[in-house]
Amino acid sequence: MTSPGSTPPVFLAAAADLDSDVIVLSGPEGRHASTVRRLAVGEQVTVADGAGLLAECVVTGAQRGQLELAVTARRTVPRPEPAIVVVQAIPKGDRGPLAVELMTEVGVDAVTAWAAERCIAVWPGDRGERALDRWRATARAAAKQSRRAWLPDVTGPVTTGEVSRMAGAAALAILLDSAAGDPLGGLDLPSSGDIVVLVGPEGGVSPAEAETLMSAGAVRAHLGPTVLRTSTAGAVATAVLLSRSARWAVPGGSAAG
Numbered sequence: 001m002t003s004p005g006s007t008p009p010v011f012l013a014a015a016a017d018l019d020s021d022v023i024v025l026s027g028p029e030g031r032h033a034s035t036v037r038r039l040a041v042g043e044q045v046t047v048a049d050g051a052g053l054l055a056e057c058v059v060t061g062a063q064r065g066q067l068e069l070a071v072t073a074r075r076t077v078p079r080p081e082p083a084i085v086v087v088q089a090i091p092k093g094d095r096g097p098l099a100v101e102l103m104t105e106v107g108v109d110a111v112t113a114w115a116a117e118r119c120i121a122v123w124p125g126d127r128g129e130r131a132l133d134r135w136r137a138t139a140r141a142a143a144k145q146s147r148r149a150w151l152p153d154v155t156g157p158v159t160t161g162e163v164s165r166m167a168g169a170a171a172l173a174i175l176l177d178s179a180a181g182d183p184l185g186g187l188d189l190p191s192s193g194d195i196v197v198l199v200g201p202e203g204g205v206s207p208a209e210a211e212t213l214m215s216a217g218a219v220r221a222h223l224g225p226t227v228l229r230t231s232t233a234g235a236v237a238t239a240v241l242l243s244r245s246a247r248w249a250v251p252g253g254s255a256a257g
Contacts, residue, residue: 008046010148022069033067034062043058054076054077084238087112090119092121104148118200118201118206172196173213
């Protein structure tokens with residue numbers, strides 16, 4: 001049974017499924033719920049569509065690979081403001097999925113893979129599609145683990161030119177730079193719109209890239225006296241920004257249906 005005071009596990013389903021008073025959780029989500037989590041009749045479960053709609057449920061039937069859930073309440077969580085978008089230079093190996101996992105658990109709203117000039121890893125053709133699929137699967141799993149109502153958008157890879165256009169359209173664009181004069185925690189933050197955080201590769205952004213991004217409106221800021229890996233900088237920056245916004249002050253969500 002779900003422990004008193006604990007948060008029910010979250011599973012994902014299509015928005016149309018959440019309209020019904022009875023949800024049948026099957027497929028990979030049903031197998032995970034019934035076989036891995038071993039949820040039983042009477043336990044509480046939350047089903048999300050990944051776009052703000054949550055259905056609070058009670059398990060009424062359990063069999064191998066499938067759960068039957070009775071919906072007891074629905075609520076809608078508005079899309080968070082301001083949105084935190086991290087443009088992540090593509091790390092090598094498993095550091096990419098690690099970065100996505102950490103950022104998703106902290107609360108990032110979007111992650112865009114960036115083919116920066118000094119990236120060692122490259123994503124040509126099918127390899128890029130497979131890598132992006134892995135990032136998205138990692139974000140999906142991390143969003144469930146952290147009980148999120150919204151799945152982060154994971155896109156890319158993009159060029160530096162595309163990143164500069166994102167920076168120009170943002171409410172605030174920040175280029176993380178350990179040599180910057182201003183700390184990230186000291187910047188004035190917008191209350192709405194996109195805050196775009198630019199995370200370079202291990203070797204840093206090139207001088208030409210930095211000039212392009214700052215010409216587009218990005219400001220430089222550092223994360224403190226230590227130098228973080230590219231796989232952790234985005235999560236730390238997201239935490240700093242969210243801790244200074246209203247988003248971490250009061251949990252969102254309005255009753256529906």
